[in-house]
Amino acid sequence: MVISIASGKGGTGKTTVACGLASVINESVYIDCDVEEPNGHLLLKPGILKEEPSYKLIPKINYESCDFCNKCAEVCEFNALLNLKSEIYLIDELCHSCGACTYFCPQKAITEANKENGKIRIGETSNNILFYDAYLKVGEASAAPLIKKVKNAYKGNKTVIIDSPPGTSCSMLESVKDSDFCVLVTESTPFGFNDLKLAINVLRQIKIPYGIVINKYDENYYLLDEYIQKNKLNLLLKIPFRMDIAESYSKGELLTETIKDYRIMMLELLEKIKTEIVEKEYV
């Protein structure tokens, strides 16, 4: 079972919910796909068992055979190669590792080499959550390949919680695709509401069932509730705004350990998700 947690807007409490859920599941796997700003480790505090560099393929020119015909620069759609006549200069941050330049070089002067684009960490928490996260190297343009890698780093049958990056772009898509269910975390503001609609749009297109958690719930902001009711959306949970929750979060505490009813909320959420997934499997 793979459950992803996404939000559209950042700062809605996505990571808190993701870590909370992971902590109430027996033997779960938590994967932080927010490779630009991974934060799950701050809450789950795993012991890091392994840290491995992640690589991407970049072209390497053999100047003994290269005659500067310029073919490689012509086929590179991302302008990563510049023909300086005495050198083929690679802007490696722009390279998408597509392999076209290597294939089309008439002199067979290009080979591919590994270049580090980030690192992946594997760990375990004191309460047996398997932990994965990744850091994208600063300045690196594409997050999606690293997201794919950290997602694929775990192979097994345990319940996987995927913490998606904010937004509704390719990174979010890469993170949530192949999930059995996606939890969208929003908040009681027009910002949260607006971005929720964008995120729903993505999930509809890729046909992943989803439910909504309203964090920092405020009944005075009724537009969100109205929308959810009118469109018969699946509202899973409302988490009230409370000072004790904000304080505990700011200290980097795992809320399911410090706040009793937060743990109960997460257990309820898990039960609801389970029934959703089971229902889906039997229709």
Place this chain on the structure above:
Amino acid sequence: MFDKKYKQIVILSGKGGTGKTTVATALSEIAEDKIIIDADVDAANMHLVFDYYINSEYDYYGGKKAEINSDRCSQCGICESVCRFDAIKDFKVNRTSCEGCGFCFRICPDSAISFYESKSGVYSECELEDQSKFYFAQLLAGEGNSGKLVSEIKKKANGQAKGKVNWIIVDGPPGIGCPVNASLSGADFVVIVTEPTQSGLHDLKRLINLLKIFKIPSSVIVNKFDINIEMSKSIEEYLKPEGISVLAKIPFDKQFIKAIQNSKSIIEYDHTYGKRFKIIWDDIQKIILN
């Protein structure tokens, strides 16, 4: 670089949800003779607070996509074997997986693949009540290349910055990735909005390391500083040796959420904040113009 009279200020946060857009909106309303850009193109929010009308809309083409013409395809399978992004299956291209590298299009022996510019969103040039220009974008769901879109909007805005424009204020995207890099090009100053939480501090450090690479001066606003006074102190202590000043510490106040819920900027909603943000804005001006 071209000669410019105006200054560009980018508001960033590293982590989302720190109140970046609230601060950016407040500063934008106070600044005079400005152009405002919402560069958080994955989740644009400033337009929910501003009163504006749209002058023009521009289609945004984020890159190319491949498409297989089944009439010409002899189903040899070569395209599928070279595509490194698993975008081709059963002689069809999955649009969202296609990175637009053109490998398949170049290699197809039957010229059965077309490779075309594909629309990935729109951005709007708007006018606010005080006649200043405001830009924001809407990407189509699941589209990437938001860095390129940020660059395109900035280019358009810079082109409009004639005569009386003194400031370009950019509400930046979260994170430290490619759209952030794009929002930083040409920036004169960065206002970082952070919050006193573990993850706030963590992401602040990563952002400041990025700004060192770009060599852009910055200053910090600690939002909701009183939800964890100790952490606020840690942030200040971290900033001191980095030589980065704290512009302001803003308390946690429900007025901020209420303002957003009413689709208003904080200075419109609660006038006491009008004065406070005016002071912050004056300080920013002092730092930049010195």
